[in-house]
Amino acid sequence: MLIQLNFKSGKPVYLQVVDQIKSAAASGALQPGEALPSIRPLAEELRVNRNTIAKAYSELEHQGIIENRQGKGCFLADNHSPLKKDIRRKMLIEEIDQAVVQAHHLQFNRAEFLALVDERFDALEAKQTQHKGGTA
Amino acid sequence: MNPDTPAIEIKDLVYRYGRAEAVHGFNLTVPRGKCYGLFGRNGAGKTTTMKCLLNLLRPKSGSVRVFGLDPRKDEVAVKSRLAYVPDFVAFYPWMSVRDTLNYFAAFRKHWNLKLEGELLERFRLDPKKNVNALSKGQKTQLALTTAVCPEPELLILDEPTSGLDPIVRREFIETVIGAYQEGDPGNRTVFVSTHLITEFEGLIDEFTIMDAGREVVRMNADEAREKYQKIRARFAGEVPKLDLPGALSSRVRGRELEVIVNGGGPAILEQLRARSPEELRTESLSLEEIFTVTLR
Numbered sequence: 001m002l003i004q005l006n007f008k009s010g011k012p013v014y015l016q017v018v019d020q021i022k023s024a025a026a027s028g029a030l031q032p033g034e035a036l037p038s039i040r041p042l043a044e045e046l047r048v049n050r051n052t053i054a055k056a057y058s059e060l061e062h063q064g065i066i067e068n069r070q071g072k073g074c075f076l077a078d079n080h081s082p083l084k085k086d087i088r089r090k091m092l093i094e095e096i097d098q099a100v101v102q103a104h105h106l107q108f109n110r111a112e113f114l115a116l117v118d119e120r121f122d123a124l125e126a127k128q129t130q131h132k133g134g135t136a
Numbered sequence: 137m138n139p140d141t142p143a144i145e146i147k148d149l150v151y152r153y154g155r156a157e158a159v160h161g162f163n164l165t166v167p168r169g170k171c172y173g174l175f176g177r178n179g180a181g182k183t184t185t186m187k188c189l190l191n192l193l194r195p196k197s198g199s200v201r202v203f204g205l206d207p208r209k210d211e212v213a214v215k216s217r218l219a220y221v222p223d224f225v226a227f228y229p230w231m232s233v234r235d236t237l238n239y240f241a242a243f244r245k246h247w248n249l250k251l252e253g254e255l256l257e258r259f260r261l262d263p264k265k266n267v268n269a270l271s272k273g274q275k276t277q278l279a280l281t282t283a284v285c286p287e288p289e290l291l292i293l294d295e296p297t298s299g300l301d302p303i304v305r306r307e308f309i310e311t312v313i314g315a316y317q318e319g320d321p322g323n324r325t326v327f328v329s330t331h332l333i334t335e336f337e338g339l340i341d342e343f344t345i346m347d348a349g350r351e352v353v354r355m356n357a358d359e360a361r362e363k364y365q366k367i368r369a370r371f372a373g374e375v376p377k378l379d380l381p382g383a384l385s386s387r388v389r390g391r392e393l394e395v396i397v398n399g400g401g402p403a404i405l406e407q408l409r410a411r412s413p414e415e416l417r418t419e420s421l422s423l424e425e426i427f428t429v430t431l432r
Contacts, residue, residue: 007337010365010420012358043308048338049171050317092204105409 001030005046013048017056022065025076027124028131036066036074141204143168143290143325144189148198151184151349158184160349161198166342168289169322173336173343174329175427181349182329183223186294186349190220202290216245217363218281218290225275227267233278234263240282248285251315255281259307263278273304280308284316291316293328297335305335313339333424340423345430353430357423363402364421364429369393369413376411380404384429397431 001024005016015030024030036042039057041051057074060066067077103113144166159181164173176182187193188200191214193209200207207214227236233256241247256263259277261270270278276296283291293311297305300309317324330336343360345353355363369375375393380386382400386393391414397404401418408416421429 005338007361007422008419010362010418012339012362014358040314043317044314046338047306047309047313047335049341050313050321051169051171051341054321054337 003042003046003066011071014056014059016054017046017053018059018063021056022058025065027127029127030076031131032076032078036076038073138204139168141168142166142201143170143203143268144327145201145204146185146188146198147200149185149188149195149200150197151181151188151193152196153184158349159188162168162346162349162351164354165345166325166327168325170341171326171328171339173333173340173423174327174346175331175333175343175423176329176346177331177431180346182346183294184349185346186220186292186329189292190215190218217288218292220284220292221279221284221294221296221339223295225279225354227275227278229266229268231267232263233261233265233267233270235278236267236278237263237282237285241285244286246286248287248319249289252281252285255284255311255315258311271273273300276300276304276308280311284311287316287319289323290325290327293326293330295332296328297330297332305332309335309339310390321364325365331427333427337423343423345427347431353426360423360426361420363397363399364426365397365418366421366425367395367397367401367404367408368415369395369408369411370415371411371413378407378411380407385432 001021003017003020005013009011009016011019021030021036030036036057037045039050039053043053046053057066057068061074064077064083066074068074100113108116112116142165144164144291146162146164149159149162150157162181162185164174164185184193188195189202189207191211194208200394202214203217205214228239231239237252238431246285258272259281260279261274261278267275267278273353279294293312297308300308312326315327326339328336330337337357340357342356343354344351353360370392373391375388375391377391380395381403382397383404384396384398386395388394393408395408405416405418
């Protein structure tokens, strides 16, 4: 898993780390039970403050994406989000609403937007298949 | 002691060299456990400010506190809790690397020998070598080693990487992140002055931009990158005349408009979208660009 930071994205640095680990987990680039790099080498490699990585990891732990095993480091969690379905639904709706607003401004109608969503799901599944093939 | 006491607190600091005023009513607070950047052009007053913290200069007025202590009255207590890497490193020319490390260690209650060994190896520093035979980069690496091994609560770095080659600069920053911060992250404060801002970008939690002895901007790095944005719009025809409230600057090149904002980006974007541009893009400014825009 490679993390690339972009200081011009306007997104807080720790959130960039959170989002990239989440997408690696979704695509299968990071498998359940797999170890995440420990804080120090990752901070050194990305040349960011150690606290930034620590903050990202604690956010991921809070979201149930990773688990911190005492003294052994962080691992991608086996089970999925500990949050209740209605809370997860709310979280997703917020993201979708933003994308819908953005679609409006970028002049994509409903059908075009939905087609694009379908296409992105296909792209994610293709990645998942590829990673399964790679690790099998 | 109260753990909320800031690592550094400077209030209304004034310093003059003869009649020339170097620092004029400067304020700064560095919370513990943070990495704080002091950015400014040459002659902005960064080094003078740092020297007041170290009691190398006596403020003409105002107050300077390190962990709540006055460096003039409690010089020993203050210096036992911090380490300083100056922009020009000088050692006693008759000493070897080993002698130099022993000399620095003699002033310290605590010295992490294991860390010393790791850093000597990492920097490929030969303990037997005379310090005079070291390159500029190696001298800085030795200075960093003497600063990190006592595991001080505060590390003060004054233009630490200027004039060094890219590999030495990279190793320097990695050492600050890794070897220094690792020990007890909540209790490791870094105060760094630099104009090589890009290199320290990822390290900086908060910063102050200083100019002519005064604070110009003080911000959290993530917030700064969120607020300072460059908006570019390209129109099919001529760029429409727009009133852009709150824009720091704007310029037109042919059919393209570039606006730099400090906050207020969404309102300006909305205004531009209403004019149906062919293309509309936003990117955040890096800390170095924020520095340039601020002092332009």
